[in-house]
Amino acid sequence: xxxxxxxxxxxxxxxxxxxxxxxxxxxxxxxxxxxxxxxxxxxxxxxxxxxxxxxxxxxxxxxxxxxxxxxxxxxxxxxxxxxxxxxxxxxxxxxxxxxxxxxxxxxxxxxxxxxxxxxxxxxxxxxxxxxxxxxxxxxxxxxxxxxxxxxxxxxxxxxxxxxxxxxxxxxxxxxxxxxxxxxxxxxxxxxxxxxxxxxxxxxxxxxxxxxxxxxxxxxxxxxxxxxxxxxxxxxxxxxxxxxxxxxxxxxxxxxxxxxxxxxxxxxxxxxxxxxxxxxxxxxxxxxxxxxxxxxxxxxxxxxxxxxxxxxxxxxxxxxxxxxxxxxxxxxxxxxxxxxxxxxxxxxxxxxxxxxxxxxxxxxxxxxxxxxxxxxxxxxxxxxxxxxxxxxxxxxxxxxxxxxxxxxxxxxxxxxxxxxxxxx
Amino acid sequence: xxxxxxxxxxxxxxxxxxxxxxxxxxxxxxxxxxxxxxxxxxxxxxxxxxxxxxxxxxxxxxxxxxxxxxxxxxxxxxxxxxxxxxxxxxxxxxxxxxxxxxxxxxxxxxxxxxxxxxxxxxxxxxxxxxxxxxxxxxxxxxxxxxxxxxxxxxxxxxxxxxxxxxxxxxxxxxxxxxxxxxxxxxxxxxxxxxxxxxxxxxxxxxxxxxxxxxxxxxxxxxxxxxxxxxxxxxxxxxxxxxxxxxxxxxxxxxxxxxxxxxxxxxxxxxxxxxxxxxxxxxxxxxxxxxxxxxxxxxxxxxxxxxxxxxxxxxxxxxxxxxxxxxxxxxxxxxxxxxxxxxxxxxxxxxxxxxxxxxxxxxxxxxxxxxxxxxxxxxxxxxxxxxxxxxxxxxxxxxxxxxxxxxxxxxxxxxxxxxxxxxx
Numbered sequence: 154x155x156x157x158x159x160x161x162x163x164x165x166x167x168x169x170x171x172x173x174x175x176x177x178x179x180x181x182x183x184x185x186x187x188x189x190x191x192x193x194x195x196x197x198x199x200x201x202x203x204x205x206x207x208x209x210x211x212x213x214x215x216x217x218x219x220x221x222x223x224x225x226x227x228x229x230x231x232x233x234x235x236x237x238x239x240x241x242x243x244x245x246x247x248x249x250x251x252x253x254x255x256x257x258x259x260x261x262x263x264x265x266x267x268x269x270x271x272x273x274x275x276x277x278x279x280x281x282x283x284x285x286x287x288x289x290x291x292x293x294x295x296x297x298x299x300x301x302x303x304x305x306x307x308x309x310x311x312x313x314x315x316x317x318x319x320x321x322x323x324x325x326x327x328x329x330x331x332x333x334x335x336x337x338x339x340x341x342x343x344x345x346x347x348x349x350x351x352x353x354x355x356x357x358x359x360x361x362x363x364x365x366x367x368x369x370x371x372x373x374x375x376x377x378x379x380x381x382x383x384x385x386x387x388x389x390x391x392x393x394x395x396x397x398x399x400x401x402x403x404x405x406x407x408x409x410x411x412x413x414x415x416x417x418x419x420x421x422x423x424x425x426x427x428x429x430x431x432x433x434x435x436x437x438x439x440x441x442x443x444x445x446x447x448x449x450x451x452x453x454x455x456x457x458x459x460x461x462x463x464x465x466x467x468x469x470x471x472x473x474x475x476x477x478x479x480x481x482x483x484x485x486x487x488x489x490x491x492x493x494x495x496x497x498x499x500x501x502x503x504x505x506x507x508x509x510x511x512x513x514x515x516x517x518x519x520x521x522x523x524x525x526x527x528x529x530x531x532x533x534x535x536x537x538x539x540x541x542x543x544x545x546x547x548x549x550x551x552x553x554x555x556x557x558x559x560x561x562x563x564x565x566x567x568x569x570x571x572x573x574x575x576x
Numbered sequence: 577x578x579x580x581x582x583x584x585x586x587x588x589x590x591x592x593x594x595x596x597x598x599x600x601x602x603x604x605x606x607x608x609x610x611x612x613x614x615x616x617x618x619x620x621x622x623x624x625x626x627x628x629x630x631x632x633x634x635x636x637x638x639x640x641x642x643x644x645x646x647x648x649x650x651x652x653x654x655x656x657x658x659x660x661x662x663x664x665x666x667x668x669x670x671x672x673x674x675x676x677x678x679x680x681x682x683x684x685x686x687x688x689x690x691x692x693x694x695x696x697x698x699x700x701x702x703x704x705x706x707x708x709x710x711x712x713x714x715x716x717x718x719x720x721x722x723x724x725x726x727x728x729x730x731x732x733x734x735x736x737x738x739x740x741x742x743x744x745x746x747x748x749x750x751x752x753x754x755x756x757x758x759x760x761x762x763x764x765x766x767x768x769x770x771x772x773x774x775x776x777x778x779x780x781x782x783x784x785x786x787x788x789x790x791x792x793x794x795x796x797x798x799x800x801x802x803x804x805x806x807x808x809x810x811x812x813x814x815x816x817x818x819x820x821x822x823x824x825x826x827x828x829x830x831x832x833x834x835x836x837x838x839x840x841x842x843x844x845x846x847x848x849x850x851x852x853x854x855x856x857x858x859x860x861x862x863x864x865x866x867x868x869x870x871x872x873x874x875x876x877x878x879x880x881x882x883x884x885x886x887x888x889x890x891x892x893x894x895x896x897x898x899x900x901x902x903x904x905x906x907x908x909x910x911x912x913x914x915x916x917x918x919x920x921x922x923x924x925x926x927x928x929x930x931x932x933x934x935x936x937x938x939x940x941x942x943x944x945x946x947x948x949x950x951x952x953x954x955x956x957x958x959x960x961x962x963x964x965x966x967x968x969x970x971x972x973x974x975x976x977x978x979x980x981x982x983x984x985x986x987x988x989x990x991x992x993x994x995x996x997x998x999x
Contacts, residue, residue: 205687207658264628
């Protein structure tokens with residue numbers, strides 16, 4: 154038998170729950186083996202004998218009705234109003250690395266606005282040789298780049314500073330998405346305007362009522378920041394900043410200003426509300442961490458997890474999750490099934506990519522006993538994802554943002570998982 | 577001024593159509609410069625002073641209403657019925673490489689069926705040590721891979737064998753999409769069953785009425801073929817084979833059986849309808865090309881194109897398109913603006929990836945005169961995309977499939993584009 158499998162792998166055949174195929178000696182173990190034939194195999198099904206939907210049925214389609222679990226969810230008690238709030242990507246139900254834009258999280262400060270391309274204007278002003286205003290059509294005439302990046306809200310996992318709070322990876326870690334962006338490098342546009350030598354920062358704001366102004370150091374602005382107008386091949390969704398948003402790779406999601414309206418070159422940071430009153434964390438000594446731009450390396454097991462329990466018995470089990478780092482590429486992920494006592498190297502689905510989500514897998518065998526599942530990310534700078542208690546030792550107990558501590562799921566013998574904290 | 581631009585690039589500033597920003601000496605050329613201020617800049621707009629949509633508005637969102645052009649389209653006269661037919665991806669309006677699943681083309685032989693995961697069964701039988709049946713839940717217990725691949729129907733551009741027929745890249749080249757698939761390698765499942773030494777082929781069929789059976793050589797089946805259940809992070813769409821489809825990288829789209837039901841290991845090809853009556857091309861000498869599995873290297877300029885005319889005047893112009901090869905990675909794309917007399921190397925947005933779509937750009941300056949736009953793909957085997965006439969010399973005039981000839985768009989001085997054939 155010629156196969157291309159490399160190395161031994163335990164036969165999973167005996168664990169299959171499908172009815173045994175008809176045939177001599179076709180007996181096998183397995184919990185759900187019916188004594189008789191499986192009608193789904195032996196009888197012609199309605200879908201195999203009738204006509205289905207035609208090619209004119211859905212000019213733009215939605216997921217099939219059976220996937221109703223795979224939606225954005227919001228937590229009502231989190232905020233006073235849904236227009237200054239956040240919802241969560243259903244990461245427990247996804248695989249791969251691309252986040253479908255239809256269920257990719259949203260974070261707004263004054264709701265998602267409807268802004269036509271014809272009405273769109275982008276101003277560059279301040280310490281520039283020539284102040285400029287671009288229409289949407291103007292932006293399409295500049296050289297473009299395509300890059301896949303994760304966008305994570307700094308408040309992702311924020312509730313968990315207080316201990317295990319929300320029961321599900323969607324809620325503990327779902328303020329994140331990963332998309333392929335097409336757009337113009339910000340440096341290209343800044344070079345058109347000509348940055349004056351005194352210019353050290355840019356202040357960026359959006360066209361929504363909140364404007365969400367943030368200061369970005371010029372060095373970053375001239376590095377990999379994109380003025381993006383496509384995500385996953387098509388126009389940005391309304392809720393993701395249509396028609397143009399800023400993409401600030403690896404940095405706090407709040408800086409990825411939506412409905413981008415103005416970029417002002419300044420000689421100092423503006424110290425806007427979003428970088429003083431918000432997006433800062435107070436330490437035990439009373440000082441505050443500020444301008445914590447880079448999202449630290451982080452990971453989470455998406456399955457098994459509270460919303461994705463194990464539905465089979467002991468035997469082969471796929472543990473999977475996501476890892477990412479705002480400082481570059483993920484170089485490895487370790488997984489533990491015993492709450493961090495012992496670690497195994499997970500398999501990365503592909504080599505880590507700069508500031509993008511990395512999918513990892515651990516193909517293991519479940520004994521059927523309880524587990525305390527954890528994952529730990531490592532990035533190219535040598536940074537290793539810390540435990541939550543290690544974080545608290547450094548940050549104290551007053552943090553809101555940047556909780557990148559190791560997540561624990563307690564899985565019981567029935568395969569159900571619960572958010573717990575043990576380290 | 578410290579910038580990271582590498583090399584000279586002509587200032588595009590003078591071509592901007594946005595109103596000049598207020599400021600000393602802020603005068604610039606440009607067709608649309610109004611004498612007075614632009615109210616979109618000087619007046620507070622409604623979207624900047626009101627609240628937008630909340631985070632509970634769309635648990636699963638759709639594109640904004642202004643993007644109504646970016647939809648699948650079908651051509652009614654092409655087929656007798658919409659259930660045995662095809663529609664086309666709006667590639668003229670997309671960028672990047674990921675195709676949004678909502679507007680990714682569909683091809684059905686008896687319509688798209690609705691099949692629940694609970695009702696899903698995959699049988700492996702034939703020349704195997706142990707015939708097996710997998711439920712959907714069983715498949716999730718095997719080691720997975722994530723891979724980005726294009727899927728192209730062999731009939732893509734087929735109408736164009738007869739000359740320039742349809743006016744738009746969506747119609748001439750839109751039987752194609754590119755997605756990130758998560759699934760189990762077919763070889764993993766075949767190894768569970770144990771392929772007998774006499775086994776040389778696999779016959780694959782789907783659960784829809786047409787079943788769409790195809791024979792695949794065992795070597796390919798054991799190579800990179802995937803049994804896939806996620807595309808772009810979420811479950812396959814109903815119209816793309818939910819819950820499980822076959823992914824046959826680089827090979828004819830017809831082989832990517834949807835609603836995958838059975839895989840039979842055989843010692844010879846089955847010679848099904850889909851590989852004899854269909855998906856074969858008759859040559860001038862009366863013999864037929866058969867089992868033309870690999871999709872040849874191909875490219876098309878998606879913009880400018882008939883559905884995506886140039887809407888600005890002379891000056892900076894972004895020419896963009898897609899290139900792909902079923903034999904591996906695209907290594908380069910050349911673009912011509914004069915119908916193939918002179919060629920320039922286009923810029924690849926990223927290095928070509930194995931059997932996936934590659935995005936290319938040519939950042940050029942339009943003189944305002946007519947152009948005959950062409951692109952030519954080159955892949956890692958050394959293969960160079962031929963002209964349509966070169967193809968006809970080899971294939972004759974009776975082909976239906978595998979038209980990978982160079983596409984020409986004739987662009988007039990008004991920026992409008994038309995499908996023409998000149999080589």
